[in-house]
Amino acid sequence: MDVFIEISKGVLEQGFIYAIMALGVYISYHVLDFPDLSVDGTFPLGAAITAMLILGGVNPWLACLLAFIVGALAGLVTGLLHVKLKIRDLLSGILTMTALWSVNLSIAKTSLLSTYGAKTIFDSGIIMLLPESLASWRTLILVLILALFMKFLLDWYLTTKSGMLLRAVGDNPQLVTSLAKNPGYVKILGLAIGNGFAAFSGAILCQQQKFFDVNMGTGMIVMGLASVIIGMTVFKKLSIIKYTTMVVLGSILYKGAISLALNLGFNPNYLKLIMAVLFTLALVSNNFLDKKEGRGKVHGHVAIEEY
Amino acid sequence: MAMLQLKNIDVIFNWGTVNETQVFDNFNLDIEKGQFVSVVGSNGSGKTTLLNLVAGNLEPTSGEILLEGKSILNLAEYERSHFIGRVFQDPGKGTSPSMTILENMALADNKGQTFGLQRGVNRKRLDFYRSQLEQLELGLEDKLNVKVGALSGGQRQALSLLICTLTPIQLLILDEHTAALDPKTSETIMELTNKLIQEKGLTTLMVTHNLRYAVEYGNRLLMMNKGEAVIDAQDAEKDKLEINDLVQVFSEISIELGN
Ligand SMILES: Nc1ncnc2c1ncn2[C@@H]1O[C@H](COP(=O)(O)OP(=O)(O)O)[C@@H](O)[C@H]1O
Ligand SMILES: [Mg+2]
Numbered sequence: 144m145d146v147f148i149e150i151s152k153g154v155l156e157q158g159f160i161y162a163i164m165a166l167g168v169y170i171s172y173h174v175l176d177f178p179d180l181s182v183d184g185t186f187p188l189g190a191a192i193t194a195m196l197i198l199g200g201v202n203p204w205l206a207c208l209l210a211f212i213v214g215a216l217a218g219l220v221t222g223l224l225h226v227k228l229k230i231r232d233l234l235s236g237i238l239t240m241t242a243l244w245s246v247n248l249s250i251a252k253t254s255l256l257s258t259y260g261a262k263t264i265f266d267s268g269i270i271m272l273l274p275e276s277l278a279s280w281r282t283l284i285l286v287l288i289l290a291l292f293m294k295f296l297l298d299w300y301l302t303t304k305s306g307m308l309l310r311a312v313g314d315n316p317q318l319v320t321s322l323a324k325n326p327g328y329v330k331i332l333g334l335a336i337g338n339g340f341a342a343f344s345g346a347i348l349c350q351q352q353k354f355f356d357v358n359m360g361t362g363m364i365v366m367g368l369a370s371v372i373i374g375m376t377v378f379k380k381l382s383i384i385k386y387t388t389m390v391v392l393g394s395i396l397y398k399g400a401i402s403l404a405l406n407l408g409f410n411p412n413y414l415k416l417i418m419a420v421l422f423t424l425a426l427v428s429n430n431f432l433d434k435k436e437g438r439g440k441v442h443g444h445v446a447i448e449e450y
Numbered sequence: 451m452a453m454l455q456l457k458n459i460d461v462i463f464n465w466g467t468v469n470e471t472q473v474f475d476n477f478n479l480d481i482e483k484g485q486f487v488s489v490v491g492s493n494g495s496g497k498t499t500l501l502n503l504v505a506g507n508l509e510p511t512s513g514e515i516l517l518e519g520k521s522i523l524n525l526a527e528y529e530r531s532h533f534i535g536r537v538f539q540d541p542g543k544g545t546s547p548s549m550t551i552l553e554n555m556a557l558a559d560n561k562g563q564t565f566g567l568q569r570g571v572n573r574k575r576l577d578f579y580r581s582q583l584e585q586l587e588l589g590l591e592d593k594l595n596v597k598v599g600a601l602s603g604g605q606r607q608a609l610s611l612l613i614c615t616l617t618p619i620q621l622l623i624l625d626e627h628t629a630a631l632d633p634k635t636s637e638t639i640m641e642l643t644n645k646l647i648q649e650k651g652l653t654t655l656m657v658t659h660n661l662r663y664a665v666e667y668g669n670r671l672l673m674m675n676k677g678e679a680v681i682d683a684q685d686a687e688k689d690k691l692e693i694n695d696l697v698q699v700f701s702e703i704s705i706e707l708g709n
Contacts, residue, residue, distance in 0.1 A: 304565040307549070307557055314546040321544070321614060322561045323531040 154402045156283050158395030159290035160348050161366060165374075165394045166297055166387060167340030168367030173375075173386065174301070175333040176313040180236030180364050181221040182341045184243025185214040187360035189342025190349035191250040197261040197350065204264055207346045214342020215335040217243060222331030240360075247357055254357040263350035282351060289347060293340065294387045300336075309333045341367075362418060369422040370394035376429045397421065451519050452480040453653045454504065454621055459513035461499055461677075473499050474510070474677040481621075481670075485684075486647055486654040488664035490696065491674030492703060497657045500674070501625055504655065506530040517620060532562060535614035536623040537607070539630050544610025547599030551590055551609065554598055555579040558613040582612055586642060604635035608642055615646055622647065624656035628663070636660075640667065661696045675703050 164186055171179035189210035196206035217239060224235040248254060264270065270285050277284070300306040308329050312319045316326040341363065349355050374393020378384055404417050461474040473496045481487055489497050502508035503515060506527035515523050522530055537544055545554050556571040559579070576594075583591040586608045590601075598606060607627060615622065624643065628636040640660075644667050647654050658664055664671050671688050673681035673696065681699060683691055 300567075302570050303567045304560055304570045305567055307553060307570040308565045310549060311546040311557060314548050315543065317538070317543045318546050318557070320528040321531050321536065322557060323528055324565065325526070325528050 150402060150406065152280075152283055154398045155395060156286055156351070158398040159283075159286040159391070160344060160351060161398065162290045162344075162370065162391040162394035163293050163347065164341045164344035164363060165367045165370035165390050166293055167337040167344070168364065169371050169387065169390045170297070170309075170333055170337035170340065172368060172371060174310055174313045175330060175337070177225075177232050177330065177334065178236070179218075179221060179334060179337060180233060181218060181239040181243070181334070181338055182236075182367055183360040183363045184240035184247070185217045185338040185341040185360075186345040186348075186363045187247050187355070187357060188217055188243050188250075189214050189345030190355045190359060191247045191256075191357075192342070193346035193349045194256050194258045194355035195250055197263060198256075198258055200262075203262055203267065203350055206350075207264065207343060210346035211339040211343040214345075215339035217342070218334040218336070218338025219331055221338070222327075222334040225334075226327035226331055236364075243360075244357070247360075251355050251357065256355040258349065258353050258355065261353075263353070264347070265351060286347065286351070290391055293343070294391055297340075297387055298385060305332070309336075362415060365418055365422055366397065369418065369425055370397045372422070372425040372429050373397055376425055452516075453483040453485070453518060454481040454655070455479070455514075455516040455519075456500075456503070457514040457516070459503065459515070460511040461496075461503070461508070462511045465511065472677070474513075477513070477677060479672075479679070481653060481655065483653055484651055485670050486652075486668035487656065487670040487672060488668040489655065489657045489672045489674060490659070490661055490664045491672075492700065495674040496677040497674055498625070499677075501536075501623055501655065501657060504621070505534060505536055505623055533620040534623060535619040535621070536625060537610050537614055537627040539626040541603040541606040541610065541630060544613060545598045545606055548597060550595050550597055551583070551601075552576075552579065552594040554609065554613060555582070555594075555616070558616040561617045582616065585645070586612060602635075604631050604639060607631060607635075607639050611639070611643060611646060615650055615652065620653065622652045622654040624654065624658075626657050626659055629659055643667075661693050661700075665691055665693050665696065673699060 164182065168179070168182055171177045171182075192210045192213050193203075193206045196209060197203050221235045221239040224230045224238055225232055230238070265282050265285060270281050273281055273284065301310060308319060308322070308324060309332065311322075312326050312329040312333070319326040319329055345359070348359070370393040371390050372393070373396050374389035374391070375386065377396065378389040378392060400421055401414070401417060405411060405414070409417060456477060456479040459474045459477040461472070461477075463469070463471045463473065489500065491497050499508065503510055506522070506525060506529075509523070514521060517533055522533075546557070549557075552571055556575070556579075559572075559575060579594070580591040588605055588608055590605065590609065598609065601609070611627075627643070628639050631639060640663055643656075646652070654668070656668065669688060670684045671681060671691060672679045680703070681691075681696070
């Protein structure tokens with residue numbers, strides 16, 4: 144029983160931390176309709192910056208905030224590559240991701256950096272107000288609050304004028320043009336926000352696991368997309384819950400499935416393979432459900448080509 | 451002064467290649483304020499090119515385009531949207547399908563202002579949106595929270611019309627906007643279009659495949675062929691035009707073209 148609780152706690156902790164990254168992927172993939180691979184680079188970017196800052200004695204909350212901002216700047220670069228230099232969406236993300244590898248290494252100065260001993264949001268400040276008896280739950284409670292806070296922040300943003308324009312640009316860029324706004328700029332803004340979320344998530348993971356690893360971003364986009372798609376597929380019928388909630392739940396389900404597979408005795412070397420299989424299953428069932436309901440993603444209009 | 455002026459427009463596609471096509475050669479057009487111009491013409495006669503020039507999707511090879519006397523040539527398409535509204539053939543292009551009718555109206559209502567962190571939907575405007583939607587006589591005012599993606603093509607096109615005329619514009623461009631609809635819906639949308647144009651006194655440039663619409667609606671008719679207006683009839687002269695006259699010119703052109 145204790146083992147089960149420990150495992151579940153671990154799944155939930157990881158699930159909530161990565162859920163913030165998945166919310167970022169939700170913005171680019173679902174809201175903007177932009178497959179943004181930069182996430183694989185901005186997630187560790189957030190971690191690298193946080194590691195250096197907290198080792199330098201900077202307040203760990205401030206470190207998270209700065210990670211968000213720098214992640215957003217990296218997303219801005221992806222957006223500029225795409226919009227200003229007219230590089231394809233996938234390639235723009237790959238370029239940023241590739242460049243960030245070196246950037247992350249040069250920030251951390253090593254591929255593996257322990258932050259042991261540095262103050263983190265999990266062992267200093269407000270979280271210490273929790274009674275001692277809850278000490279072993281501190282991490283879970285804090286990541287739960289953080290994931291929910293980011294979710295509600297995003298929910299709120301998407302109902303503002305700026306957020307509505309963001310939704311419109313993924314849906315129908317021509318409408319944004321008709322509203323006398325440059326759709327390119329709106330896309331850049333969305334990519335900045337999405338990557339801010341990814342870097343923020345990386346910052347929290349770094350503080351929780353107490354190290355930065357230059358490889359920690361590998362497969363992030365797959366994990367993020369899987370969370371988005373699993374969440375939306377599983378909870379599709381529950382139209383009362385928001386997409387962002389589905390994404391958070393999807394992240395937990397995904398982490399749960401991986402943990403289950405490993406605990407059932409799958410070789411950890413197959414982890415990526417399991418990830419890919421899970422992702423494929425989610426995609427296929429998503430397509431299947433769409434077909435059954437006779438609709439794809441709401442983009443399918445009667446496309447009538449001129450010329 | 452004319453609302454819209456196209457002066458000495460040349461448009462050459464694929465200039466200097468074997469595929470070089472000259473669509474306009476010294477083309478001139480003045481549209482007066484309040485005029486409702488219907489444009490018809492065979493395929494490839496330059497109708498879409500004309501609209502693209504005005505809306506800002508296409509730069510002329512040479513020439514000048516003026517709106518109320520001011521050049522708009524160096525304005526991007528999204529910047530021209532401040533003055534020009536456009537409804538497309540594809541009913542999906544004028545609205546955001548994953549958003550509700552209310553959200554689409556709120557977006558349109560905010561055109562020309564900043565899109566900041568204020569609440570996107572202003573509840574105080576609800577009555578205004580309802581009264582605007584009532585004009586469409588499609589019952590959309592009772593469906594404010596329905597996603598636009600769930601509406602029919604005709605309903606979406608009606609909404610597109612409303613959205614692009616909600617805030618003041620100087621020119622309305624209609625790009626075969628009834629061509630993707632079934633005949634009955636097409637009729638409804640055309641009547642609605644005319645009603646909105648008359649009420650708001652909009653200067654309008656409408657390309658249509660439907661000769662009857664061109665004859666029945668508007669106060670000026672252009673028939674294009676090879677980048678030239680072979681018919682340009684206004685007011686009384688236009689009123690005298692009948693579909694048969696157009697068909698006759700059409701078939702003469704066709705014979706000339708060898709089909
Ligand atoms: N982007 C383009 N590149 C090359 N040729 C074009 C392009 N757009 C239009 N054309 C040519 O210009 C001519 C006029 O086209 P268009 O304005 O679409 O005619 P219409 O809308 O009246 O059918 C046609 O011969 C067409 O092939
Ligand atoms: Mg055409």
